[in-house]
Amino acid sequence: MYNASNLKKGLKILLENEPYVIIDFQFSKPGKGQALYRCKLRNMINGAIVDRTYRSVDTFEKADLRERKMQYLYNQDNEYCFMDVENYEQPMLSSEQVGDAKNYLIDGLEVDILLFGDMPIGITLPNFVNLTVAQADPWAKGDSVSGDSKPITLETGYVLRVPPFIEEGTKITVDTRTGEYVTRVKE
Amino acid sequence: MLPGSKNSPGKGDQERLAAKSENLRLRARLIHAIRCFFVDHGYLEIETPHLIPAPAPEVHIDAVKVGHVFLHTSPELCMKRLLSAGYPKIFQICKCFREGERGKKHLSEFTLLEWYRAGFDYMALMDECEEMVISVSRDLGFGQSIPYQQGHINLERPWERISVEEAFNRYGSMSMEKALKKGCFDEIMVEEIEPHLGISKPVFLYDYPASFAALAKLKEDAPDFAERFEIYMGGLELANAFSELTDAGEQKTRFETDRRERERLGKNVYPFPKRFIESLSDMPSSAGIALGVDRLAMIFADALNIDDVVSFVPEEL
Numbered sequence A: 001m002y003n004a005s006n007l008k009k010g011l012k013i014l015l016e017n018e019p020y021v022i023i024d025f026q027f028s029k030p031g032k033g034q035a036l037y038r039c040k041l042r043n044m045i046n047g048a049i050v051d052r053t054y055r056s057v058d059t060f061e062k063a064d065l066r067e068r069k070m071q072y073l074y075n076q077d078n079e080y081c082f083m084d085v086e087n088y089e090q091p092m093l094s095s096e097q098v099g100d101a102k103n104y105l106i107d108g109l110e111v112d113i114l115l116f117g118d119m120p121i122g123i124t125l126p127n128f129v130n131l132t133v134a135q136a137d138p139w140a141k142g143d144s145v146s147g148d149s150k151p152i153t154l155e156t157g158y159v160l161r162v163p164p165f166i167e168e169g170t171k172i173t174v175d176t177r178t179g180e181y182v183t184r185v186k187e
Numbered sequence B: 001m002l003p004g005s006k007n008s009p010g011k012g013d014q015e016r017l018a019a020k021s022e023n024l025r026l027r028a029r030l031i032h033a034i035r036c037f038f039v040d041h042g043y044l045e046i047e048t049p050h051l052i053p054a055p056a057p058e059v060h061i062d063a064v065k066v067g068h069v070f071l072h073t074s075p076e077l078c079m080k081r082l083l084s085a086g087y088p089k090i091f092q093i094c095k096c097f098r099e100g101e102r103g104k105k106h107l108s109e110f111t112l113l114e115w116y117r118a119g120f121d122y123m124a125l126m127d128e129c130e131e132m133v134i135s136v137s138r139d140l141g142f143g144q145s146i147p148y149q150q151g152h153i154n155l156e157r158p159w160e161r162i163s164v165e166e167a168f169n170r171y172g173s174m175s176m177e178k179a180l181k182k183g184c185f186d187e188i189m190v191e192e193i194e195p196h197l198g199i200s201k202p203v204f205l206y207d208y209p210a211s212f213a214a215l216a217k218l219k220e221d222a223p224d225f226a227e228r229f230e231i232y233m234g235g236l237e238l239a240n241a242f243s244e245l246t247d248a249g250e251q252k253t254r255f256e257t258d259r260r261e262r263e264r265l266g267k268n269v270y271p272f273p274k275r276f277i278e279s280l281s282d283m284p285s286s287a288g289i290a291l292g293v294d295r296l297a298m299i300f301a302d303a304l305n306i307d308d309v310v311s312f313v314p315e316e317l
Helices: A095-104 B013-019 B021-040 B076-084 B122-139 B164-171 B176-182 B185-196 B248-264 B274-280 B293-301
Strands: A012-015 A018-028 A036-043 A049-055 A059-062 A065-076 A079-084 A092-094 A110-116 A119-124 A128-136 A150-154 A159-162 A171-175 A180-184 B069-071 B089-097 B109-118 B145-148 B151-154 B160-163 B203-209 B225-233 B236-243 B286-292
Touching: A036 B185, A079 A095, A079 A110, A092 A095, A092 A119, A095 A119, A159 A180, B013 B021, B021 B089, B021 B109, B021 B122, B021 B293, B076 B089, B076 B109, B076 B274, B076 B286, B109 B122, B109 B293, B122 B203, B122 B225, B122 B236, B122 B286, B122 B293, B145 B293, B160 B164, B164 B176, B164 B185, B164 B203, B176 B185, B236 B293, B248 B274, B286 B293
Parallel strands: B160 B203
Antiparallel strands: A012 A018, A012 A059, A018 A036, A036 A049, A065 A079, A065 A110, A079 A092, A110 A119, A128 A150, A128 A171, A150 A159, A171 A180, B089 B109, B109 B286, B145 B151, B203 B225, B225 B236, B236 B286
C-alpha cells in the first residue's frame, strides 16, 4: 500500500484494477490549503494516458507486476509466443504489445516479459542483439553518393543503415534502445 | 532552468554549485534589498525562536517534530506576541519548516519574510507590498519590468486586484460557492486559477471565504468573507496576508475546530498555543503578511524550479 507522499515519477500503482505508471508528477499546495499530488499516468496495458489529482489522505494499491525470463518462440496471426525458461509456460503477446521489439525477435532470443498477475503486458529486450543481414547491396567502391552508410534488411525484416562494407549473411550487433548499428560480429 | 539543476550523476557537486553562482548572488542582493526597505521604513528587525512548543494548529500545515518541541512553520505566533507587547512595526527573515512539502515550488525548509504593522488593514498592506517589491526590484537593477518566462511582469502601480469570487468566475470551471460545496476549492484554485494569475502584472487575490480565514479577521459588512489576500506573480503564490484577527475568543474557537479536524485526519495534534491566545486581547488592530523569499528569488532569477535559487536541496545533502 502506498500513500500520497510516496507518489513520484516511475511509481507503478493499481487504478480501477489496472496497472498504471506515473509518467509526470507535480506536488502543489496553496499556502493554507491542502497538498495536492497531480499525476499523469499511463495505463500499462493499453497505453492510455490519464490525469489524476490526489490528496494526502488517498492511498494506493501496488500493481502486481513481475518480470520473467522468457525465450521467443514464433509468431502467428499477429500474436507472438514466448516460453518461460523456468516453468515452460507459453504466454502470447499481441503485435501492439510487442511494438518495435518485433524488429529484433529471432528464434530463441531471451527477453524479459512483464506480467500483470498472469497477463503478459510488456517486453524488455536485451540492450544489444546480434542479427544476420538478409539483404544488402554489394559495396560499390568509389561510390561517393551513398556516403558513409547504406540501407540493409535484417533477417527480421528490419531495415537500417550500416557502413558500406557490411555484406549479406554478415552478423551485426544492433542497439535495441536506438535501433542503430553498433558493430560487425566477429565469428 | 540552470544546467546541472537536475540530479545528473556525471556532474560534480562543484560544477553544480558553480552553475548557481549568478542566482545565489542575486538571492543575496534580494535579501539585502528587502532588509534595507524595512529598516528605511522604520521597521524593527526581530528574531523569534525556531524551536517552539506549540505551532498554530492549521489543518493543512504540518510541523516537523524535534524531540519534545517543533520547528516553527512560520514566526506568526511569536511575532504577534511582540505586536501585543507594543512593537508596532516588525519584520523577520527566517527559515521555516513544513513537513512533507517538496515540489518544483516547495521546499520543506524555506525562507520566509514576515512583517506586521499596527494600524494597518489588508488594503493598506497591499499598497506597502507594491512599494516594497518595486523598491527591491529597483535595487536589483530591474526597474518596473521583470522578464519572466518569455514575458514581462510589469510592476507599475496599481497592481491588479481581484476577489477570490471574481477569480472563480473568470478562470474557474465553476463558481466559488459551488467549489466550496463540492469540496474542491483547492483543486480549482491550483489547476484552473493560479496559472493565470500575475502573468503580466502582479495580482492581489483578496477576500477569501470565511472557512479559509485561518488567522484573518472577517469582514464586518460581509462576514462570509475574510480580510485575507495573497499575492501572485508569474502564476506563483508569493505571499499570504491578513487583517489580523484580534478577538481571542474567536481565535480560540477556530484553533479548537482546526485541532479537531487535525485529529480527525489522523494528523499530529500539537499542544494548544495558550500564551498566544492570552496575548491576543492586547494586540492592536494590525495587518501582517508572510512572503516566500525563495519564490520572489525565482521571479527575479527567471526560474521555474525552486531548486535553482537555493544552494542545496534535501536530495543533494
